[in-house]
Amino acid sequence: MIEIDTLCKSYDGVEVVxxxxxxxQPRTITVIVGTSGSGKxxxxxxxxxxxxxxxxxxxxxxxDNRSLPGYELRRRIGYAIQGHGLFPHRTVGQNIATVPxxxxxxxxxxxxxxxxxxxxxxxxxxAFAPRFPHxxxxxxxxxxxxxxxxxxxxxxxxxxxxxxxxxxIIRAKAQDDLKxxxxxxxxxxxxxxHDMEExxxxxxxIAVMDKGCVVxxxxxxxxxxxxxTDFVATLIGTSDRPFRLMSLAKVGDAVEPGSANGLAIAAxxxxxxxxxxxLWSGRQALPVTAADGRVLGRITLEGLTAxxxxxxxxxx
Amino acid sequence: MDKLGVVITALAAYALLISxxxxxxxxxxxxxxxxxxxxxxxxxxxxxxxxxxxxxxxLALVKTSVIARLVASVxxxxxxxxxxxxxxxxxxxxxxxxxxxxxxxxxxxxxFAFALMATxxxxxxxxxxxxxxxxLLVTAxxxxxxxxxxxxxxxxxxxxxxxRAASFWREVGTHVTLALGSLAAATVIGLPLGLLCHxxxxxxxxVLNSLNIIQTIPSIALFGLLIAPLGWIATHVPxxxxxxxxxxxxxxxxxxxxxxSLLPVVANTVTGLAGVPQAAVDAARGVGMTLWQxxxxxxxxxxxxxxxxxxxxxxxxxxGLATIAAxxxxxxxxxxxxxxxxxxxxxxxxxxxxxxxxxAFAAAVLLDAIIDKVRMQA
Ligand SMILES: Nc1ncnc2c1ncn2[C@@H]1O[C@H](COP(=O)(O)OP(=O)(O)OP(=O)(O)O)[C@@H](O)[C@H]1O
Ligand SMILES: [Mg+2]
Numbered sequence: 030m031i032e033i034d035t036l037c038k039s040y041d042g043v044e045v046v047x048x049x050x051x052x053x054q055p056r057t058i059t060v061i062v063g064t065s066g067s068g069k070x071x072x073x074x075x076x077x078x079x080x081x082x083x084x085x086x087x088x089x090x091x092x093d094n095r096s097l098p099g100y101e102l103r104r105r106i107g108y109a110i111q112g113h114g115l116f117p118h119r120t121v122g123q124n125i126a127t128v129p130x131x132x133x134x135x136x137x138x139x140x141x142x143x144x145x146x147x148x149x150x151x152x153x154x155x156a157f158a159p160r161f162p163h164x165x166x167x168x169x170x171x172x173x174x175x176x177x178x179x180x181x182x183x184x185x186x187x188x189x190x191x192x193x194x195x196x197x198i199i200r201a202k203a204q205d206d207l208k209x210x211x212x213x214x215x216x217x218x219x220x221x222x223h224d225m226e227e228x229x230x231x232x233x234x235i236a237v238m239d240k241g242c243v244v245x246x247x248x249x250x251x252x253x254x255x256x257x258t259d260f261v262a263t264l265i266g267t268s269d270r271p272f273r274l275m276s277l278a279k280v281g282d283a284v285e286p287g288s289a290n291g292l293a294i295a296a297x298x299x300x301x302x303x304x305x306x307x308l309w310s311g312r313q314a315l316p317v318t319a320a321d322g323r324v325l326g327r328i329t330l331e332g333l334t335a336x337x338x339x340x341x342x343x344x345x
Numbered sequence: 346m347d348k349l350g351v352v353i354t355a356l357a358a359y360a361l362l363i364s365x366x367x368x369x370x371x372x373x374x375x376x377x378x379x380x381x382x383x384x385x386x387x388x389x390x391x392x393x394x395x396x397x398x399x400x401x402x403x404l405a406l407v408k409t410s411v412i413a414r415l416v417a418s419v420x421x422x423x424x425x426x427x428x429x430x431x432x433x434x435x436x437x438x439x440x441x442x443x444x445x446x447x448x449x450x451x452x453x454x455x456x457f458a459f460a461l462m463a464t465x466x467x468x469x470x471x472x473x474x475x476x477x478x479x480x481l482l483v484t485a486x487x488x489x490x491x492x493x494x495x496x497x498x499x500x501x502x503x504x505x506x507x508x509r510a511a512s513f514w515r516e517v518g519t520h521v522t523l524a525l526g527s528l529a530a531a532t533v534i535g536l537p538l539g540l541l542c543h544x545x546x547x548x549x550x551x552v553l554n555s556l557n558i559i560q561t562i563p564s565i566a567l568f569g570l571l572i573a574p575l576g577w578i579a580t581h582v583p584x585x586x587x588x589x590x591x592x593x594x595x596x597x598x599x600x601x602x603x604x605x606s607l608l609p610v611v612a613n614t615v616t617g618l619a620g621v622p623q624a625a626v627d628a629a630r631g632v633g634m635t636l637w638q639x640x641x642x643x644x645x646x647x648x649x650x651x652x653x654x655x656x657x658x659x660x661x662x663x664x665g666l667a668t669i670a671a672x673x674x675x676x677x678x679x680x681x682x683x684x685x686x687x688x689x690x691x692x693x694x695x696x697x698x699x700x701x702x703x704x705a706f707a708a709a710v711l712l713d714a715i716i717d718k719v720r721m722q723a
Contacts, residue, residue, distance in 0.1 A: 101539050104633030114628030127632050
């Protein structure tokens with residue numbers, strides 16, 4: 030659990046983070062969204078004390094983050110900096126091994142961990158561990174940056190626009206991977222982005238920042254249905270809000286009784302993709318199957334559009 | 346047609362047709378008589394050497410493979426080196442120990458022309474650092490073999506050497522100690538100073554400006570400035586004169602070389618550290634490195650090639666500059682240069698100058714290769 034209490038930061042009298050109070054539950058993904066210069070990076074860097082707050086406190090599992098020397102605190106908290114920040118003179122393997130070797134892990138344990146992480150990020154250890162960062166693509170560099178942040182099995186992971194350099198397809202893949210990894214390790218993740226789409230996709234909770242203040246802290250569905258301020262409303266946009274909502278809800282929640290012809294849709298697919306499937310196939314209805322292949326019922330174009338129109342999908 | 350080849354051929358033609366190949370003097374201080382290549386070397390070797398050199402000079406003119414040019418130029422240089430040794434034997438009358446035979450302008454021009462051809466070929470081949478060091482080693486061994494074989498013994502410079510072999514090696518030792526010692530001192534002091542300048546911004550301008558000013562003081566003036574303080578230390582600090590500190594001699598020479606060395610070391614340390622990517626430094630902090638770990642694991646390794654470049658500048662500069670130590674009784678190869686100037690004995694000047702140039706050249710090649718190697722890894 031991370032408890033941020035009335036946190037402020039000013040540079041030369043200008044407040045860039047104002048009076049932020051947030052409680053972040055363990056094993057969740059919290060995404061900080063906001064326009065450029067709204068203070069997202071500053072807020073994130075106060076958690077591992079790369080930036081010292083002007084006032085206010087941060088507690089990690091009940092313990093003030095100033096009770097440890099800064100460098101020891103930072104070895105416990107994973108941090109993927111804006112841009113990958115890999116050490117250019119060290120190999121991928123050495124980069125990932127940075128924190129474990131600072132912590133004095135044994136050689137064998139470090140090697141095992143490096144290999145595990147590279148495999149997890151779909152980079153073949155034999156091929157990638159000995160390479161230098163400049164021999165990787167931008168996307169691979171970013172994955173290594175995240176792997177380095179995860180190396181010492183931190184409970185908390187701070188990520189500053191980790192998917193900034195990725196094209197949309199790879200980006201979606203990386204986001205799915207991150208969710209899977211978070212589930213796998215049970216890490217508490219705090220991620221900064223200025224992309225609302227990304228926030229909705231990843232977050233358990235979204236904190237929207239505007240001019241240094243957190244103007245709304247709520248689950249994605251609430252942000253979409255009840256934007257607290259005009260700023261939040263502009264950030265989520267109005268035209269495609271129904272579709273964004275649908276992307277949060279599963280097909281399983283919109284199943285109607287009855288049968289239909291055509292390629293079956295999985296109950297775990299999100300409703301937005303299911304709608305696209307219906308429109309593509311030109312059918313009014315498609316069968317829905319459970320993970321074990323059992324037919325649960327059908328999904329209809331009429332039923333889905335009605336949900337979108339009311340903006341009242343049941344988010345998972 | 347090769348553009349540089351035109352220059353090389355023109356130089357070689359001028360040297361072969363107009364300039365004297367060697368100089369003959371009845372003794373070491375009288376003016377010499379110029380001797381052409383054909384008269385300097387016994388027949389029929391003279392004709393063979395001439396034909397070979399003309400052929401290679403003409404080869405330089407046409408566009409051929411780089412390897413062929415390299416091999417040809419090396420052959421030409423070896424031929425030149427052997428020919429000058431033969432000239433010395435041929436021209437010196439039997440049993441005459443006063444006569445002096447020295448290379449003349451023609452020899453030097455030819456050497457320059459073919460060295461140019463070799464360097465050009467080497468540059469175009471872009472050999473990896475290891476190969477360059479190997480080439481340097483082979484060259485050094487070749488020269489050593491020539492010296493050992495005695496084929497150059499008739500040359501004036503080696504006659505100067507043979508009469509003062511013991512003092513020659515002693516002065517080489519002093520020379521190297523002065524150059525390397527002051528470099529070591531400048532590195533030990535300059536590196537931390539550069540670090541401080543990097544961390545403390547206001548210090549940077551002050552330090553670099555002061556070092557710049559020192560760099561502009563002529564060496565003679567610097568020696569003059571050092572006499573008083575070092576003399577004072579020698580008389581007032583117990584034990585100082587026992588370790589060799591004095592107003593004149595090796596101590597002020599060492600201090601002067603050290604002061605001249607500081608600027609390149611400090612400036613390159615500052616530049617190198619400033620060039621370390623900000624993201625890498627930030628990430629180092631972010632993963633929990635302490636100040637010291639950041640410095641030793643990230644900043645210094647990344648700045649190392651630039652710092653090494655500063656050390657290369659200093660080493661080459663110091664090997665040359667150490668000659669002036671002789672002006673104030675500090676020893677080194679400058680002793681022969683200044684003695685030679687005083688006695689108008691050119692051969693003695695060369696005995697000091699040629700090894701100095703050779704050492705500076707070798708140091709430059711060696712460090713350039715090391716720097717390239719380090720850069721490749723970074
Ligand atoms: N070290 C600093 N000194 C002075 N001002 C700073 C410093 N760091 C950040 N700021 C200012 O604080 C404000 C917030 O910066 P911050 O980096 O937190 O923004 P951000 O939300 O991360 O923006 P972006 O999306 O562009 O990364 C900016 O106006 C910035 O200029
Ligand atoms: Mg930022």
